[in-house]
Amino acid sequence: MHTVDHLESLCARAWPALAEVSLGDWSMRAAAGFTGRANSTLTCGDPGMPVPDALAVTEGFAREHGIKPTAHVVIGSTHEQAIREAGWIVDLDHPGGAESLVMTGQLEKFAEGEADSRDLPGWWELTAGSEVSDAHRHVLGSGEKVCFASLTEDDEVVAAVRGAVVEDVLHVARLAVRPSHRRKGLARQLMGELAGWGMAQGATTCVLQVAEHNEPAIRLYSELGCTEHHRYRYWVPAVS
Incomplete structure (x- = not known):
């Protein structure tokens, strides 16, 4: 712990x-x-x-x-x-x-497959917006073990998330699904693939920082077995 x-x-x-x-x-x-x-x-x-x-x-x-x-x-x-x-x-x-x-969970509980970590242009547009600054590039792109996980349909990125492994922990952030593709299980699928990638990098646990008002995200993470560790x-x- x-x-x-x-x-x-x-x-x-x-x-x-x-x-x-x-x-x-x-x-x-x-x-x-x-x-x-x-x-x-x-x-x-x-x-x-x-x-x-x-x-x-x-x-x-x-x-x-x-x-x-x-x-x-x-x-x-x-x-x-x-x-x-x-x-x-x-x-x-x-x-x-x-x-x-701040929520944590065991990756083995929901890992399924392994995410493609390629840096696709559509990933940045979905997670950071149309104008990607140097700050975006640095915060999201820095680190020895970083994954730009995404799901595509007809060559378009329809779901994306950023993962970074530090020590034995996979930090998960910027989970996004296009409005036209929500309620199809893509966020859950993407989290499973990111967890698989994290385990391949030596992580055993995930950590997520999520605003208290973001009830859909909290519900998803809870369904994946994540629990509240603390708040800030x-x-x-x-x-x-």
């Missing part, structure tokens, strides 16, 4: 930002605004200074990189109360949702 801090560190390694600077055990991250995870400070561990001072440093980092000062805080963690007392609040306006579940929220200064 992975500890919360270790699992969060694996997720961060699987989702590399354009700029990453350590602050003690904390990690300040920036990626031109692409995803909250890559544009926030992961507050696990000891920052090496009082929390208010550490938050001031993170604000300076954010300003330097042109992003909103944001802290990625595990619910119930050691620092959560100190961050609140420093005048930060939960970012209820965060585009992806303020709170997310995004915090921002009350006065910016």
Whole structure:
């Protein structure tokens, strides 16, 4: 069983930002605004200074990189109360949702086949949109073991997901199915093939970070045997 801090560190390694600077055990991250995870400070561990001072440093980092000062805080963690007392609040306006579940599961329970890991143009269009930036390329494409899994129909990518293996964990993200092809079991099929790919790379467990309001995704992952490990929220200064 992975500890919360270790699992969060694996997720961060699987989702590399354009700029990453350590602050003690904390990690300040920036990626031109692409995803909250890559544009926030992961507050696990000891920052090496009082929390208010550490938050001031993170604000300076954010300003330097042109992003909103944001802290990625595990619910119930050691620092959560100190961050609140420093005048930060939960970012209820965060585009992806303020709170997310971190779910884990055993790959052997749903692995079936092995995903094709080719980098297809249609994969990027479906998972990242029509305009793919350097930040998209870096966050999604970096890593020693990365899979651009997809399903195609008539040479069109109709379902896609990104997987990255770090240590023995498969990090799953950006699962997408075209609206015209939903409710056909493609997401489940794709997850099975990605799990097979992950096991071939030495992974035994998967981890997913999913917004609490994304009920269809949570339901799918639960049906695959994944369970909630912990939750985190995004915090921002009350006065910016």
